[in-house]
Amino acid sequence: MQAIRETIEYENPLLSLKIWQTTRNDSGSVTWHYHPECELMLVQQGSFCVDLSDETFDMKTGDVVILGNSQLHRDRNLGGTLDYIVLQFDLNTYFDQSTIPYLQYFNETKVPLSAMNYIFRENAVARNEMADCIRQIHQEALCKESGYELAVNMLIKKLLLILIRNDTRGLLADQDRVERIRLKPVLDFVESRIDDRISVEDACRLANMSYYYFVKFFKKTMSLSFTEYVNFRKIKRAEQLLLTRDMSVSEVGDQIGMANMAHFYKMFKRFNGCSPKEFQRKMLAWGRS
Numbered sequence: 001m002q003a004i005r006e007t008i009e010y011e012n013p014l015l016s017l018k019i020w021q022t023t024r025n026d027s028g029s030v031t032w033h034y035h036p037e038c039e040l041m042l043v044q045q046g047s048f049c050v051d052l053s054d055e056t057f058d059m060k061t062g063d064v065v066i067l068g069n070s071q072l073h074r075d076r077n078l079g080g081t082l083d084y085i086v087l088q089f090d091l092n093t094y095f096d097q098s099t100i101p102y103l104q105y106f107n108e109t110k111v112p113l114s115a116m117n118y119i120f121r122e123n124a125v126a127r128n129e130m131a132d133c134i135r136q137i138h139q140e141a142l143c144k145e146s147g148y149e150l151a152v153n154m155l156i157k158k159l160l161l162i163l164i165r166n167d168t169r170g171l172l173a174d175q176d177r178v179e180r181i182r183l184k185p186v187l188d189f190v191e192s193r194i195d196d197r198i199s200v201e202d203a204c205r206l207a208n209m210s211y212y213y214f215v216k217f218f219k220k221t222m223s224l225s226f227t228e229y230v231n232f233r234k235i236k237r238a239e240q241l242l243l244t245r246d247m248s249v250s251e252v253g254d255q256i257g258m259a260n261m262a263h264f265y266k267m268f269k270r271f272n273g274c275s276p277k278e279f280q281r282k283m284l285a286w287g288r289s
Helices: 100-106 113-122 124-143 148-165 177-192 200-207 211-222 226-244 249-255 261-272 276-288
Strands: 017-024 038-045 047-052 056-060 064-067 073-077 082-089
Touching: 017 124, 038 047, 038 056, 038 124, 047 064, 047 082, 064 113, 064 124, 082 124, 100 148, 100 177, 100 211, 113 124, 113 148, 124 148, 177 200, 177 211, 177 226, 200 211, 200 226, 211 226, 226 249, 226 261, 226 276, 249 261, 249 276, 261 276
Parallel strands: none
Antiparallel strands: 017 082, 038 064, 038 082, 047 056, 047 073
16 A cells, blocks of 8 residues: 655645635545545535545545545545545644644544544534534635634534544543643643743752653653644744735844744744745735735
């Protein structure tokens, strides 16, 4: 099985998602592939199969399937006209200070996100709600009316809420519940000090853990190292400043506690695929279009 790592190009980088509708009349399959973004597919017309490495989902009109972070998959059209919507998005982007505790629900340390597809098989109301959200996101992305970014942000969070509230088996809530409680003071601390230097030692003291135990514990629970997590949250803050404040790139770096410009540029490019200036120019041009 030869798999391709797919690179998702976001139409609007601030939203960190891609959504499109496609029609196929061919019989055959898409190559095995994977990507860091989670994916939802909604069948508008027809039927096809979605293969994972260990499971197959038979999809028909109105069905929804969800795939998790870097899950290997492909889809197969068995014949006839197939019309479906694909939504791919970076989960991490949609968690802010008030919702960050729920990020661990989706870290997939115990079960892949695809395990949540039982909801759509057993609960028609939840399936229809999810389908409606996907259609609304697609419509918002097509029309791009004023405030559509806010609408998309809220709809993505509604998708996650539908999963949480309809998870009768408790698969999401059971993912390291005790660990989430132990890390909450650390996550709150990071958000409150995002513009300052944040040390692992400070986090260890808050969690009442040794350094060695804490770094392993945090990585296992959050699927990111503590340093990676802090850098990610700082870059998210930098994006906001670049688009809402009249500040130079160096001033933004100072503001978020990354005074070393080489380090700031490296981290920014890692999470956005471009420099801070390129990001700012691209987003301002987007706003004028």
